[in-house]
Amino acid sequence: MLANYKLVIFDWDGTVMDSVARIVSSLEAAAHLTGGLPELSGDELKQMIGLSLDKGYEFLYPGAPLEKLDEWKRHYGQQFRVDNDTPIDLYPSTFAFLETLKQRGHLLAVATGKSRPGLDKAIADTGTSAFFVATRTADETASKPDPLMLNELLAQLGVEEKEAVMVGDTTHDMHLAQNAGVDAIGITWGVHDRTTLAAYHPVAIVDSLEALL
Numbered sequence: 001m002l003a004n005y006k007l008v009i010f011d012w013d014g015t016v017m018d019s020v021a022r023i024v025s026s027l028e029a030a031a032h033l034t035g036g037l038p039e040l041s042g043d044e045l046k047q048m049i050g051l052s053l054d055k056g057y058e059f060l061y062p063g064a065p066l067e068k069l070d071e072w073k074r075h076y077g078q079q080f081r082v083d084n085d086t087p088i089d090l091y092p093s094t095f096a097f098l099e100t101l102k103q104r105g106h107l108l109a110v111a112t113g114k115s116r117p118g119l120d121k122a123i124a125d126t127g128t129s130a131f132f133v134a135t136r137t138a139d140e141t142a143s144k145p146d147p148l149m150l151n152e153l154l155a156q157l158g159v160e161e162k163e164a165v166m167v168g169d170t171t172h173d174m175h176l177a178q179n180a181g182v183d184a185i186g187i188t189w190g191v192h193d194r195t196t197l198a199a200y201h202p203v204a205i206v207d208s209l210e211a212l213l
Helices: 021-035 041-046 055-061 065-081 094-103 116-126 148-157 171-180 194-198
Strands: 008-009 107-112 135-137 163-167 185-186 205-206
Touching: 008 148, 021 041, 021 065, 041 055, 041 194, 055 065, 065 116, 094 107, 107 116, 107 148, 116 135, 135 148, 148 171, 163 171, 171 185, 171 194, 185 194, 194 205
Parallel strands: 008 107, 008 163, 107 135, 163 185, 185 205
Antiparallel strands: none
16 A cells, blocks of 8 residues: 555554543643633544644633743643643554565655654654654644645645555544645554545545554
8 A cells, every 4th residue: 555655654642642532631631720711621632633733722722812832832832741640541452564665665744733742752752763754843844734745745745646655543534634735644553544534535544553463
């Protein structure tokens, strides 16, 4: 399946890293510590995964006071990076999967809603820096589903749209690929299920990265 593509672009949270539970519990804590925000269920909170924090705040709390945004972001960052001890790690077989793709000659990149410090730490912690030739984060370009993130990666690497594929676990990833004119592959072990992802007509939907081999 991947032999058709020169460049494989991965979302991070919920696609490469099993971090959905920590994100959701950090969002819960951030809202509580900020105060004055609606109480949302875990399922409602995880729908913003993949977006930048700014866009995620608007998505989760439409009409909420903008003056609470910076405080909410600070609390979330403190929770996710420091105070929250919910385990996070690469999904099973992901390291070996990335290694195989690199050996086969694919270019690998990341397009994520994480911040640059957050992604850099995650890549360092997982020892995956050697796999990725380029990365984009939501705080240095436009948030998903704006196509700018993918357009910048394609331009940097000299790759045409038809030579690239976006792999992600959310409709934000599927919509991003659609907007950029890039094929998408959905994966079900993160946020959204097969039926939800299928609405965006990805070229494939798989239950694990290893299934792509």
